[in-house]
Amino acid sequence: MIHLHHIRKQFGHFTAVDDVTLSIEKGTVYGLLGANGAGKTTLIKIMCGLLDPTSGTGTIFGHDLVRERNRIKQSIGYMSQKFSLYQDLTVSENIAFYARLYGIEKPETRARELSEQFDVYTFKDKVVYSLSSGVRQRVAFACALVHAPKLLFLDEPTSGVDPLARRKVWKWLYRLAADGMSIVVTTHYMDEAEHCDRIALMNAGRIVAEGTLDTLRKGLPVQLHSLEDIFVHVMREDVNR
Numbered sequence: 001m002i003h004l005h006h007i008r009k010q011f012g013h014f015t016a017v018d019d020v021t022l023s024i025e026k027g028t029v030y031g032l033l034g035a036n037g038a039g040k041t042t043l044i045k046i047m048c049g050l051l052d053p054t055s056g057t058g059t060i061f062g063h064d065l066v067r068e069r070n071r072i073k074q075s076i077g078y079m080s081q082k083f084s085l086y087q088d089l090t091v092s093e094n095i096a097f098y099a100r101l102y103g104i105e106k107p108e109t110r111a112r113e114l115s116e117q118f119d120v121y122t123f124k125d126k127v128v129y130s131l132s133s134g135v136r137q138r139v140a141f142a143c144a145l146v147h148a149p150k151l152l153f154l155d156e157p158t159s160g161v162d163p164l165a166r167r168k169v170w171k172w173l174y175r176l177a178a179d180g181m182s183i184v185v186t187t188h189y190m191d192e193a194e195h196c197d198r199i200a201l202m203n204a205g206r207i208v209a210e211g212t213l214d215t216l217r218k219g220l221p222v223q224l225h226s227l228e229d230i231f232v233h234v235m236r237e238d239v240n241r
C-alpha cells in the first residue's frame with residue numbers, strides 16, 4: 001500500500017528525513033516512534049503530499065507520491081499535531097466545512113453522524129476555542145474521517161490529552177483498523193506504540209529499526225522486553241555508531 005524508496009528531505013543544508021525506505025501493508029496500524037526532531041512529522045507530511053521529498057520515490061495505493069498526489073489525497077485522512085480546526089466555528093460547522101471540501105453531498109448530515117460517532121454531539125453548537133483539548137481532538141478526528149478515507153495519518157493524536165481520552169482514541173483506532181482502515185501514527189508514548197502492528201524507530205531522520213515488537217526484540221544482541229528498553233538501546237547504539 002505504501003512504498004517509499006530512499007526518501008530524503010533537506011531544509012537548506014539540514015537533512016530532516018534521511019534515506020528512508022519503507023513498506024506498509026494494507027490493514028496495518030503502523031507506529032512511527034522517535035525523539036523530538038527525529039523527522040516523523042516531515043515523513044508523514046511527505047506521505048500526505050504536503051511536502052515534496054528532495055529525492056527518492058514512493059507510491060501510495062500504486063499512485064506516485066508527487067505526480068499523483070491529488071488522487072492519493074482522496075483516499076487519505078490526516079490529523080496534524082495542531083488539529084487544524086477553525087477556532088471561531090462551532091463543532092458542527094467545522095465538520096461540515098471539511099465535508100464540503102471533500103464534496104460530500106449532505107455535509108450537515110455527515111457532521112451529525114460523525115459528531116455522534118466521536119462523542120461530541122453535545123458540543124455541536126459550541127465554538128471550538130471554548131472546548132477542552134480532549135474534545136477538540138475528537139472533533140479533529142471527525143474532520144479527518146469526513147470522507148471515509150482508506151488510510152489515516154495521525155501525528156501525535158494523543159499529545160496533551162488525559163489518559164482516559166488517550167485510551168478512548170486507541171479504542172477508536174482499533175475499531176477503524178478492524179473495519180479495514182490502515183493507520184500510520186506518530187507517538188511519544190511507548191505503551192501506545194507497543195500496540196501497533198509494526199513500529200519504525202526513527203533517529204536523526206533515519207529509520208534505525210523496524211518490525212513488529214517481537215521482531216524488534218529478536219533483532220537485539222541483548223534480551224530486552226519493553227519497547228522503552230528497546231528504544232533506548234537502539235538509540236544508544238545508533239549514537240555510538
Ligand SMILES: Nc1ncnc2c1ncn2[C@@H]1O[C@H](COP(=O)(O)OP(=O)(O)OP(=O)(O)O)[C@@H](O)[C@H]1O
Pocket residue numbers: 011014015016034035036037038039040041042043
Ligand atoms: N520547514 C522546516 N524548515 C527547517 N527545518 C525544519 C522544517 N520542518 C522541520 N524542520 C526540522 O526538521 C527536523 C525534523 O522535524 P520533525 O517535525 O519532522 O520531527 P518530529 O520527529 O516530528 O519531532 P516532534 O516529535 O517534535 O514533532 C527538526 O530538526 C525540525 O526543526
